[in-house]
Amino acid sequence: MKDEDELSVIERYIILLLGVVNRPVPSFTHLEKEMFILSKCFPIIQEYFNFEEYHYGAYSLALQEAVEEPFYYEDAFKIEGNKISLSDSGKKEFQKIILEGKSDKYASELLSALKLIRELYDKLSVDELLFMIYNTYPESAKFSSVSDKYLKDLKSRERYAKSLLHKGVISQERYNELVV
Amino acid sequence: MQKEPHKIIADSSFYLCFLDDINDPDFLHRIIEKFDLYITPIVECEIKIEKNKSLKENKKIIRIGNYIAFGEILKPFLSKKIIDKGEHEVIGLGFHFFMIGVPFYLVIDDEEARSFVRKNLSFLSSCLHGTVGLICLCCCYFKIFSKSETMVTFNKIENSKFRISKEILYKIKNAVESC
Numbered sequence: 001m002k003d004e005d006e007l008s009v010i011e012r013y014i015i016l017l018l019g020v021v022n023r024p025v026p027s028f029t030h031l032e033k034e035m036f037i038l039s040k041c042f043p044i045i046q047e048y049f050n051f052e053e054y055h056y057g058a059y060s061l062a063l064q065e066a067v068e069e070p071f072y073y074e075d076a077f078k079i080e081g082n083k084i085s086l087s088d089s090g091k092k093e094f095q096k097i098i099l100e101g102k103s104d105k106y107a108s109e110l111l112s113a114l115k116l117i118r119e120l121y122d123k124l125s126v127d128e129l130l131f132m133i134y135n136t137y138p139e140s141a142k143f144s145s146v147s148d149k150y151l152k153d154l155k156s157r158e159r160y161a162k163s164l165l166h167k168g169v170i171s172q173e174r175y176n177e178l179v180v
Numbered sequence: 181m182q183k184e185p186h187k188i189i190a191d192s193s194f195y196l197c198f199l200d201d202i203n204d205p206d207f208l209h210r211i212i213e214k215f216d217l218y219i220t221p222i223v224e225c226e227i228k229i230e231k232n233k234s235l236k237e238n239k240k241i242i243r244i245g246n247y248i249a250f251g252e253i254l255k256p257f258l259s260k261k262i263i264d265k266g267e268h269e270v271i272g273l274g275f276h277f278f279m280i281g282v283p284f285y286l287v288i289d290d291e292e293a294r295s296f297v298r299k300n301l302s303f304l305s306s307c308l309h310g311t312v313g314l315i316c317l318c319c320c321y322f323k324i325f326s327k328s329e330t331m332v333t334f335n336k337i338e339n340s341k342f343r344i345s346k347e348i349l350y351k352i353k354n355a356v357e358s359c
Contacts, residue, residue: 040252173262
């Protein structure tokens with residue numbers, strides 16, 4: 001169980017991830033994996049999100065609960081179908097957090113990291129996203145019930161890798177590594 | 181009016197071109213006199229900065245450390261060869277500089293990494309140069325080198341193990357001759 005301060009921090013990170021670009025995150029899977037990637041480049045947040053290996057790989061229960069039932073920022077999140085975005089009140093909170101962080105010399109680094117994550121990962125389908133994450137962090141697939149499709153099934157691997165190559169998000173060299 | 185860049189974020193091949201391939205560290209140091217060079221952790225290791233006193237103690241070489249490892253974000257998209265050389269960290273830092281509005285040159289020689297930038301972070305394309313392209317800028321725009329010493333260096337590069345296509349080098353030599 002997270003204490004109130006931790007919940008506040010978790011919700012603020014989610015607000016930042018959602019607010020840093022003006023479009024919804026495509027799915028819950030994207031939200032989970034994008035925050036997981038942030039925890040890889042900014043390990044300090046792992047203590048709040050506690051990513052664990054689960055059915056769909058790295059998963060944070062704290063993140064899911066915070067979006068579904070926020071404690072601090074009650075009306076911050078908007079869920080429409082699969083998509084998650086900030087409500088108008090969430091957008092105001094985002095602006096407040098940005099203003100508060102102006103004196104923090106690392107805040108701009110965090111925002112750049114979040115923006116880069118959204119820039120690259122939002123454009124992947126859920127399958128492509130899981131394929132990339134499982135192959136880069138195979139340890140996250142330990143208890144996954146779907147990882148064979150992304151790690152072992154050669155036909156599926158080729159399909160996802162080809163699709164990523166056609167999108168231009170991976171090179172031929174990376175494609176060759178992913179289909180082995 | 182956009183500010184003139186005085187910062188460079190370069191991959192290891194840029195440093196190794198001068199330190200190793202053509203063995204002309206003074207040429208590199210003249211570039212360093214004009215610019216601040218931001219150096220990422222893997223590039224530090226690749227160029228063995230700890231063993232190079234003149235680089236290690238140079239205040240214009242800024243070792244950025246790893247508070248946020250931007251490269252981790254790019255890791256799934258790039259091949260092992262690129263990751264091992266630390267190009268992902270260079271691209272990530274370039275993205276950050278762009279986001280905070282700092283003018284800079286992004287020096288990347290590997291075609292896979294350059295192509296990734298052009299296709300996925302196209303707004304960085306105008307900052308993107310190769311080592312030889314940057315030397316051309318240093319000669320024609322910043323007047324750090326004379327044309328003749330630039331051509332001598334290009335010839336050394338052509339005869340070294342530094343990887344560059346003859347066509348590109350020919351084009352850049354022409355650009356220097358006509359600037």
